[in-house]
Amino acid sequence: MFVSDCLQVNGQGHLTIGGVDSVALAQQYGTPLYVMDEGQIRENCRKYRQSFEKYYQGHGIAAYASKAFCCKAICNIMKEEQMGLDVVSGGELYTAMSVGFPADRIYFHGNNKTPQELLEALDYGVGHIVVDNLAELELLNQLACSQKKQASIQLRIKPGVDAHTHSFIRTGQIDSKFGFALETGEALAAVKEALALPNIELKGLHCHIGSQIFEIAPFEHTARIMLDFLAEIRTQTGAELKELNLGGGFGIQYLPSEHPAGYDSYMEKVSQVVKESCAENNFPMPFITLEPGRSIVGSAGITLYTVGAVKVIPNIRTYVSVDGGMGDNPRYALYQSRYHALVANKAAEPASMQVTIAGKCCESGDLIGEGIPVQPVQTGDILAVLSTGAYNYSMASNYNRIPRPAVVMVKDGASRIVVQRETFEQITQNDLL
């Protein structure tokens, strides 16, 4: 019935998350409210760590992609869980630095990093700056030279793999704004240039083929292409690069009808390809990095709303309006992403209605979803939208000057705020007359 292990129904028929009554959370903290199960997040980190032990003998690391959900608390959890961290902007890097995240485990991405961002990364000693293009490579070399430093980098490669996912979140194919193309020779030229630059230390390669990918085959295909390219680099330049970053993108369950493969089978199959390709090419096993975002936090989060108006349009549809919407979850508006929802205070009842969940923004497209089966819903009910832990808070906006919700974490039956609810004062604090 539920799409996440951390959700249950208690004796009162209320939805619980991490063992905590979601209706009580809504009363205590107000709505809309993001709730994340810290236990589940830590468990997901452990699963990745264990898989790295099992399939790569510990010669690798999972770097949590903080774009999925970034705040100080999550960076701190990742630090405690011995994870790496993928950041993609000065803001994400700043958040990581604010909790003293170990620099050698940070991967700094972005297709258009500013000189300021690169200087901050050099200053903090970021262990892996993932260089996207030649202009950035040259700029980084100059900046590192001016700071009398060596910049440790990976090069972002477009492996030419077209994974089946929404076109906006697909990145591995040649027509992508990210990285150097393999087919055109651009990638090899970039490798040669990086090897020649005095203040650049080329440690390895990176690729990322997209997000919310269910099939394992595109990942296997990508791993083979990247290993073959590492071997080609050695043939062409003599350099035997030591790191291979295979990116993120592992899909999660949003709907009861979806069944993604478990991480373990993904890790097993991809590691087999990595090992086989290394053996075939007589190439030493590189240090492997993965960058999971959604699969760490996505299913661990829900959003709680209070139901306002319920508008039945006979023979057409029923709109259930909630006190949030595209401001806290723009994913339906952006990608037609589908969600499962429940009436949290009636979670044990059968879902006998089909509704459109609408937000409160002044925009018809402000929907959380259409045709969603839910329990009989009335004004005043608490509606829970499931699997909102990834790319919800991190993509939230203040459209219509609606404050962003608070984020609460639950663990061992207790709850705490990790991001406070925004206030009108904060929304207007940068306004000048």
Ligand code: LLP
């Ligand atoms: N590494 C790189 C370089 C990435 O660009 C991404 C995601 C990840 C790792 C993490 O991917 P994940 O494991 O979370 O799939 N806003 C979209 C998703 C955009 C993903 C961007 N890059 C959404 O809401 O579906």
